[in-house]
Amino acid sequence: MAETILQARGIRKEFGGIVALNNVDFEVRRGSITAIIGPNGAGKSTLINVMTGVTTPTAGSISLSGTTISGLQSHEIAHLGIARTFQTAQIFGNMTVLENVMLGRHTKTGCGMLASALLLGRMRREEKAIRETSLLYLDMVGLSDMAQQSAASIPIGRQRLLEIGRAIAAEPTVLLLDEPAAGLNTQETRALGELIRKIRDTGITVIIVEHDMELVMDIADEILVLNFGLRLAWGTPEEIQANPEVIEVYLGKED
Amino acid sequence: MSDLSQIVQFFFTGITIGSIYAMVGLGFNIIYNATGIINFAQGEFVMLGGMVMVWLTASCNLPLPLGFMLAVLIVTITGAAFERFAIYPLKKPPALILIIITLAGSIIFKGAAMLVWGKQTYSLPHFSGEEPLHLLGATILPQALWVIGILMAVVGLLAFFFNFTMLGKAMRACSVNPVAASLVGINVKRIVLLSFAMSAGIGAAAGIAFTPIVLMEFDRGALLGLKGFCAAVLGGLGNGTGAVIAGLLIGVLESFGTGYISSEYKDAIALGVLLAVLLVRPSGLMGSREAASLKEF
Amino acid sequence: MVKRYLPIVAFGCAAALLPLVCKDPYYLGILVFIGIYSIATMGLNLLMGYAGQISLGHAAFYALGAYTTGLLTAKYRVPFLPALVAAVIITAAIAYLIGMACLRLRGHYLAVATLAVGEIIFICLNAAVGFTGGPSGLAGIPSIEVGGFSFDSDFKMYYLVWSLFILLFLMTGNIINSRSGRALRSLHSSQTAAAAMGVNVISLKVQVFVLSAVYAALAGVLYGHSVTFISPQVSDLMFSVRLLTMIVVGGMGHLWGGVIGAALLTLLPEALSAFQDYEMVIYGSILLAMVMFLPDGLMGAFENLYKKMVKVVRARGNG
Numbered sequence: 001m002a003e004t005i006l007q008a009r010g011i012r013k014e015f016g017g018i019v020a021l022n023n024v025d026f027e028v029r030r031g032s033i034t035a036i037i038g039p040n041g042a043g044k045s046t047l048i049n050v051m052t053g054v055t056t057p058t059a060g061s062i063s064l065s066g067t068t069i070s071g072l073q074s075h076e077i078a079h080l081g082i083a084r085t086f087q088t089a090q091i092f093g094n095m096t097v098l099e100n101v102m103l104g105r106h107t108k109t110g111c112g113m114l115a116s117a118l119l120l121g122r123m124r125r126e127e128k129a130i131r132e133t134s135l136l137y138l139d140m141v142g143l144s145d146m147a148q149q150s151a152a153s154i155p156i157g158r159q160r161l162l163e164i165g166r167a168i169a170a171e172p173t174v175l176l177l178d179e180p181a182a183g184l185n186t187q188e189t190r191a192l193g194e195l196i197r198k199i200r201d202t203g204i205t206v207i208i209v210e211h212d213m214e215l216v217m218d219i220a221d222e223i224l225v226l227n228f229g230l231r232l233a234w235g236t237p238e239e240i241q242a243n244p245e246v247i248e249v250y251l252g253k254e255d
Numbered sequence: 256m257s258d259l260s261q262i263v264q265f266f267f268t269g270i271t272i273g274s275i276y277a278m279v280g281l282g283f284n285i286i287y288n289a290t291g292i293i294n295f296a297q298g299e300f301v302m303l304g305g306m307v308m309v310w311l312t313a314s315c316n317l318p319l320p321l322g323f324m325l326a327v328l329i330v331t332i333t334g335a336a337f338e339r340f341a342i343y344p345l346k347k348p349p350a351l352i353l354i355i356i357t358l359a360g361s362i363i364f365k366g367a368a369m370l371v372w373g374k375q376t377y378s379l380p381h382f383s384g385e386e387p388l389h390l391l392g393a394t395i396l397p398q399a400l401w402v403i404g405i406l407m408a409v410v411g412l413l414a415f416f417f418n419f420t421m422l423g424k425a426m427r428a429c430s431v432n433p434v435a436a437s438l439v440g441i442n443v444k445r446i447v448l449l450s451f452a453m454s455a456g457i458g459a460a461a462g463i464a465f466t467p468i469v470l471m472e473f474d475r476g477a478l479l480g481l482k483g484f485c486a487a488v489l490g491g492l493g494n495g496t497g498a499v500i501a502g503l504l505i506g507v508l509e510s511f512g513t514g515y516i517s518s519e520y521k522d523a524i525a526l527g528v529l530l531a532v533l534l535v536r537p538s539g540l541m542g543s544r545e546a547a548s549l550k551e552f
Numbered sequence: 553m554v555k556r557y558l559p560i561v562a563f564g565c566a567a568a569l570l571p572l573v574c575k576d577p578y579y580l581g582i583l584v585f586i587g588i589y590s591i592a593t594m595g596l597n598l599l600m601g602y603a604g605q606i607s608l609g610h611a612a613f614y615a616l617g618a619y620t621t622g623l624l625t626a627k628y629r630v631p632f633l634p635a636l637v638a639a640v641i642i643t644a645a646i647a648y649l650i651g652m653a654c655l656r657l658r659g660h661y662l663a664v665a666t667l668a669v670g671e672i673i674f675i676c677l678n679a680a681v682g683f684t685g686g687p688s689g690l691a692g693i694p695s696i697e698v699g700g701f702s703f704d705s706d707f708k709m710y711y712l713v714w715s716l717f718i719l720l721f722l723m724t725g726n727i728i729n730s731r732s733g734r735a736l737r738s739l740h741s742s743q744t745a746a747a748a749m750g751v752n753v754i755s756l757k758v759q760v761f762v763l764s765a766v767y768a769a770l771a772g773v774l775y776g777h778s779v780t781f782i783s784p785q786v787s788d789l790m791f792s793v794r795l796l797t798m799i800v801v802g803g804m805g806h807l808w809g810g811v812i813g814a815a816l817l818t819l820l821p822e823a824l825s826a827f828q829d830y831e832m833v834i835y836g837s838i839l840l841a842m843v844m845f846l847p848d849g850l851m852g853a854f855e856n857l858y859k860k861m862v863k864v865v866r867a868r869g870n871g
Contacts, residue, residue, distance in 0.1 A: 075748075090745035094737055106749050356840060359837075359840035362790075362832050366833035370833065530672075
């Protein structure tokens with residue numbers, strides 16, 4: 001049984017009077033693909049935001065390989081090895097496709113403004129390495145032919161892939177995908193599933209928030225089901241599909 | 256003059272000038288609440304109020320009350336026109352652009368005022384005589400009472416407007432959540448227009464009331480606007496009560512500073528307060544933490 | 553990669569040859585000013601066009617540069633280089649404090665804070681008569697002297713200013729095309745995504761703000777020693793507005809935007825004789841018009857036009 005890489009204990013998040021997350025616990029195994037599902041408003045995006053430092057939990061904690069990450073700022077969590085994509089692709093429209101992926105290498109590189117301004121040797125070597133690595137990751141998501149195009153000018157579906165490419169260029173320990181299949185057709189969704197598997201095979205643990213059940217049941221090793229901010233169920237796709245409470249939430253009560 | 260009288264004197268001067276800062280601050284808050292932007296032309300509305308009033312009473316020989324209302328109306332229309340012309344046409348402009356627009360507006364107003372009225376200082380007759388009143392061992396000009404009175408009238412009218420009229424409540428809804436407001440049928444664009452008109456009007460009233468005491472010239476707007484913004488921030492950006500309290504406070508601080516420290520640096524006092532507030536407690540005395548926190552700009 | 557350097561090299565050659573052709577000190581003087589403003593706007597452009605923040609008081613840093621070296625060399629006989637270092641350190645320190653205070657807040661606060669600092673410096677320069685000379689200004693600033701060589705003519709200042717410009721241009725370009733530059737540009741697009749990728753947003757903004765202040769200070773230093781007399785006017789709001797307008801006209805976020813704007817807006821008053829009185833209305837109107845109709849500035853407009861032309865040519869080629 002693989003070790004636990006991410007652990008959430010008693011996560012609670014309140015927004016004014018609303019409880020978005022209510023005492024959520026879960027553990028993610030290293031090298032797995034874990035899915036978080038639930039109806040709209042279940043708290044899935046809030047959970048991702050808590051995991052990535054966009055919001056701080058009202059109570060509870062999250063740890064990555066033993067280090068507590070809840071309460072840290074986004075960029076600090078990124079440096080600890082978590083990368084993510086967003087529900088609406090937040091690509092950098094004012095840069096090229098390749099430059100977007102190159103920014104993904106930010107946490108793995110270190111040259112500052114002074115070294116850059118003076119074009120020091122180590123900066124030039126680092127830039128070369130960044131470029132080469134980024135091209136590899138760009139190729140992995142299938143966007144090599146768009147490398148020099150402005151990121152704002154490529155179609156939305158490609159922008160999502162670009163976001164994934166940028167995230168994996170960070171060579172994170174954990175990759176969080178926020179509804180990557182939204183708006184994709186069956187063929188594209190299948191390709192996405194293949195890509196996610198490929199990413200997992202490079203050693204990255206993947207956590208995916210999704211609505212597309214076919215994709216989820218196909219690729220997930222384990223599934224967390226949220227409803228109204230509460231953890232409803234946890235288990236393998238088979239277990240979840242057979243879980244009567246889950247069925248009730250998605251399909252309505254059997255009379 | 257005894258020490259106590261001197262303190263009272265500084266206090267009177269302080270709340271007089273503070274009332275102006277409070278009114279400018281209220282103007283900032285109204286626009287900020289309706290639109291989320293800082294109107295860098297706010298100070299110019301004050302200046303225009305004074306200048307237009309001078310023109311109406313001195314050149315057109317209008318009686319004071321009529322002149323007052325007409326001057327406020329003219330500046331109000333100017334503020335509304337500015338919004339329609341420079342802000343309304345843009346679709347979702349980024350914050351950076353809006354700042355530049357209101358700044359450009361302030362420069363244009365200032366430059367135009369200089370072309371029309373020149374660089375000299377103008378004065379207005381005091382509303383009800385120049386004989387100082389004696390109060391608590393110090394003197395206070397009747398005009399100062401007018402200034403303070405106008406502040407109180409403005410505060411009262413605004414309180415009534417925002418709490419008891421549909422339009423006022425609609426404006427408040429807009430400031431909390433413009434999207435939700437538009438979904439329930441509130442015309443957000445009109446609210447923006449109204450906010451500029453109101454701020455211009457209040458600024459004008461302040462400028463007119465103040466001119467008899469300190470006179471007015473074309474470039475007074477910038478500093479007044481800055482200090483009024485200082486009042487808005489110190490009170491908590493968006494918080495009307497805060498702006499009033501903070502404005503009076505700053506006026507008093509400035510007055511005491513002028514008296515006890517030096518007069519050349521007096522303008523720097525209010526600005527120094529602004530920087531200190533930003534450093535220590537950007538949400539101000541009465542503002543919420545969230546309001547100041549980092550968002551996408 | 554060499555392609556990137558072609559324009560600046562060509563520019564450098566043209567700039568180097570110009571004074572040999574045009575020796576009139578009056579025009580050389582104007583060109584020196586354009587160079588000085590180009591340096592100041594380059595920094596401000598980094599802040600506004602790339603990091604997406606706004607400063608309305610950059611004149612303050614310009615004035616700090618000019619007055620620090622001016623006072624140190626004129627009144628206290630300090631040699632130029634140490635005075636320059638002092639100017640840079642003082643400006644950087646003040647910019648750092650302002651940046652740390654405001655850059656964790658929404659951008660409006662920085663705008664107003666810089667406006668306030670500009671005013672405060674203006675007030676202090678006017679009020680500290682004994683120290684700075686007050687409204688009558690500070691005269692008798694010596695020419696820049698480095699290692700026995702004195703830059704005491706418009707001709708020599710021209711080469712100094714434009715050499716420095718080219719150097720800073722190259723360095724700025726290097727930054728923009730580097731890891732820091734990408735991080736910077738990402739801020740303009742999506743700060744949330746930038747932070748999610750590990751960019752320390754606030755720290756980066758502070759760095760850029762300080763850097764932009766230092767550029768302005770350098771420009772101020774060059775100004776002071778070029779005109780040998782400075783007054784508190786250098787820190788007043790209109791100067792900050794002029795710098796802002798230069799960038800907006802030239803094009804925010806384009807390396808050449810500052811130079812183009814500086815050139816146009818320095819030559820403008822030369823062309824219009826009654827400029828003095830109308831200056832404010834003209835600048836305000838230009839600023840408003842540019843931001844409403846051509847927000848990407850002239851460089852942006854050219855770039856868009858170029859892209860459209862490329863599309864048309866490509867379409868014709870394929871058709």
